[in-house]
Amino acid sequence: MTSDQILDAIGLADETWVADAKANIAAQPRKTTVSVHRRVRRVALLAAVVSLFFTVTAYALGSPAGILSWSLSRGLGQNDFRFLPAYERQVGFPVSAVEEFSNGYRFRELSLVHSSPVDAEGNALAEYLGLDLAYEKADAPDVYLDVEPAALSNEENAPPATETREVGGVTVRYHYSVYMAVPADYRPTAEEEARVASGELQIGYGSDAVQVNPCATIGFVIGDVRYTLLCFADYDADYMFQMAAELLAA
Amino acid sequence: MEDREIVTLFWQRDERALQAAADKYGGYCRAVARNILADEQDAEECLNDTWLNAWNSIPPHRPETLAGYLAKLTRYAALKRWRDERAQKRGGGEAALVYEELADCIPARCGPDEALAEKELAELLRRFLAQLPATQRRVFLCRYWYFDSIAAIAAQFGFSESKVKSMLHRSRKRLRDLLNKEGFAI
Numbered sequence: 001m002t003s004d005q006i007l008d009a010i011g012l013a014d015e016t017w018v019a020d021a022k023a024n025i026a027a028q029p030r031k032t033t034v035s036v037h038r039r040v041r042r043v044a045l046l047a048a049v050v051s052l053f054f055t056v057t058a059y060a061l062g063s064p065a066g067i068l069s070w071s072l073s074r075g076l077g078q079n080d081f082r083f084l085p086a087y088e089r090q091v092g093f094p095v096s097a098v099e100e101f102s103n104g105y106r107f108r109e110l111s112l113v114h115s116s117p118v119d120a121e122g123n124a125l126a127e128y129l130g131l132d133l134a135y136e137k138a139d140a141p142d143v144y145l146d147v148e149p150a151a152l153s154n155e156e157n158a159p160p161a162t163e164t165r166e167v168g169g170v171t172v173r174y175h176y177s178v179y180m181a182v183p184a185d186y187r188p189t190a191e192e193e194a195r196v197a198s199g200e201l202q203i204g205y206g207s208d209a210v211q212v213n214p215c216a217t218i219g220f221v222i223g224d225v226r227y228t229l230l231c232f233a234d235y236d237a238d239y240m241f242q243m244a245a246e247l248l249a250a
Numbered sequence: 251m252e253d254r255e256i257v258t259l260f261w262q263r264d265e266r267a268l269q270a271a272a273d274k275y276g277g278y279c280r281a282v283a284r285n286i287l288a289d290e291q292d293a294e295e296c297l298n299d300t301w302l303n304a305w306n307s308i309p310p311h312r313p314e315t316l317a318g319y320l321a322k323l324t325r326y327a328a329l330k331r332w333r334d335e336r337a338q339k340r341g342g343g344e345a346a347l348v349y350e351e352l353a354d355c356i357p358a359r360c361g362p363d364e365a366l367a368e369k370e371l372a373e374l375l376r377r378f379l380a381q382l383p384a385t386q387r388r389v390f391l392c393r394y395w396y397f398d399s400i401a402a403i404a405a406q407f408g409f410s411e412s413k414v415k416s417m418l419h420r421s422r423k424r425l426r427d428l429l430n431k432e433g434f435a436i
Binding site: 012014226 | 278317319322329368371379388
């Protein structure tokens, strides 16, 4: 099997899905104009916000063109948590992680992630190693923990944190947002329009029915290492901050 | 002009269909071509191929989603051109990075000579996409259908780039697991 075959198979995807992927951008003139204005205003607001989600360090890599894209590859998964120290030696930094959270989420798998930021000329700027841990719980969406060098991410466009707390002397940021896929003729309510303007709701037009996908993330930096805990679930701040506290105490 | 009216013009063999399609979706299709092909001229030629292929395929096709249909023609033409250029060691764009990422989805047991039939692989990909949550599916298609850069996807959805990477990472893992599970059940 080759990447060509997979790419060709993806090319045969349902046209409705393909169009839906760009529902805010493709030929829907009225909604596209509104979406662009909201996006521009939101980017301008983010640029003015003092406390961004994470410090922007990616441009410290020294390329005047900045980071254009990323190349990612991932190693085979490891199901035994006892091998974590071996992975810590590979990535070159200690990892604060637990095998089981008090809320019942249990470790399922961890793997190495290779990241290479690429500049506009296609040159790889550096090679970084990080770790990806997956946790599972019965009748609940998976939780993912990304652990990577803090210099990797360009967070200029990150939305402002929904809530920030100090946990054990570490600044932890919680962000919650909701993504609604709606039919092309959907008319947002006044409340939804206000939530889009504030950045807590994103609407994509073109689906068959209204679908709501919540997303809760927690993030913090210890030294030069960034931790991001992510779950596509309706988890509130207390729930996520508790998980962060357990990671920090590990 | 509504898509339905443009498709009707195609069926009536009225050449105004081409101008209407270009006016409405030219920018959209150009973006698809530009993502795959680094060269502006190549992308323009690819667009010309798109309109010609649309004219030759409608009828008998009567696409319900004209945007998706035209983008599919553009993607096919652009990929074909990119692959030809790759053979001659030319070309660029996001395509090289996308290829590298997708190689990660190929199960370890699967050698170059072991392949699902094209139809079976397409069906498997359809099932994979159907089971993805809507936002993950959109992000996945933006990267591997449209060849959008990570930065562009992050800007479109209002995500951080690390979040986009995480989402794609997980989607590729799910795809690999599915390929691994069903890739040899022929």
